[in-house]
Ligand SMILES: [Zn+2]
């Protein structure tokens with residue numbers, strides 16, 4: 001059985017019931033240009049399935065971790081992905097093409113999990129919100145220390161002013 005699949009036989013027989021679930025698995029190809037959920041990263045999907053007139057209503061939360069490269073300093077960056085969802089699943093062959101569907105008595109949340117996780121991935125990942133980045137001249141990682149470029153680059157005409165303002 002797929003890790004994010006839920007058997008919903010009980011719910012179809014007894015529409016008044018609900019199914020609580022907590023599923024764990026991994027996702028393939030969940031990435032954007034500069035960040036991703038690794039193929040072996042644990043993804044936890046938890047929530048509840050309810051029967052509604054149009055199908056099955058699934059609501060809950062997805063939790064995992066993203067990783068990527070900091071766009072400023074190019075070092076590894078990572079963080080938590082936590083996203084809530086509430087989506088209708090219609091029976092296969094019913095409703096719009098672009099909604100989620102369930103097949104018979106199995107509801108598979110793999111596609112939903114991937115869709116919601118990808119939307120949460122940082123487009124511009126940072127190792128820290130205050131990352132200082134790299135020196136554009138020498139490439140020094142300015143989080144690790146300063147370089148001498150700034151001083152050297154100052155136009156000599158301004159150096160007097162600069163030393164005044166340095167106090
Ligand atoms: Zn950084």
Ligand SMILES: [Zn+2]
Nearest residue numbers: 135138147149
């Ligand atoms: Zn430098």
